[in-house]
Amino acid sequence: MKNLILLGLTLVFLGSCSKEGIIRRKENKLIGAWEFEKVFYKKDGAIFRDNITSDFANDVIEFFPDYTAIYDDYSLKAIFDGEWDLVIDEDDVYDNSNSDLEFFVDAVFFRFSKS
Numbered sequence: 001m002k003n004l005i006l007l008g009l010t011l012v013f014l015g016s017c018s019k020e021g022i023i024r025r026k027e028n029k030l031i032g033a034w035e036f037e038k039v040f041y042k043k044d045g046a047i048f049r050d051n052i053t054s055d056f057a058n059d060v061i062e063f064f065p066d067y068t069a070i071y072d073d074y075s076l077k078a079i080f081d082g083e084w085d086l087v088i089d090e091d092d093v094y095d096n097s098n099s100d101l102e103f104f105v106d107a108v109f110f111r112f113s114k115s
Contacts, residue, residue, distance in 0.1 A: 026103055027086050033062040061107070071109045082109035 036056040042049035058074035063084055071080045084107040 023086055023088055023103075030063050030084075030086065030105065031065055033060050035060050063105075063107075069107055069109070071107075080109040081111050082107055084108075 036053065036059050039051075039053045039056045040049040041052050055075075060072040060074075061069060062072075063069045067083055067085060069082045069084045071082060072078075073080065084105055087104045087106050089102040089104065
């Protein structure tokens with residue numbers, strides 16, 4: 001029985017160190033409602049970025065565990081349904097460490113749901 005428990009703990013430990021395990025932990029932290037604090041936009045090739053925080057004032061995105069989301073656009077007084085995914089960028093990983101991994105939220109909002 002002790003060997004079975006030890007094997008189970010080892011598998012959990014090894015699974016949690018994989019990229020999939022890291023993504024799952026990051027996804028769990030993302031679940032919930034988020035309000036925009038600062039928003040910047042930088043065109044391709046531009047030297048400076050524009051502060052467009054006021055365009056998103058009081059807007060809220062809520063992420064759900066089933067990879068769906070809603071975007072509450074305060075200025076339009078509209079709510080949009082969407083889907084999200086967490087993407088890992090590992091282009092800069094040279095030594096198989098996790099320190100150079102970058103995570104991005106890919107969210108698409110596609111239809112008006114209610115006002």
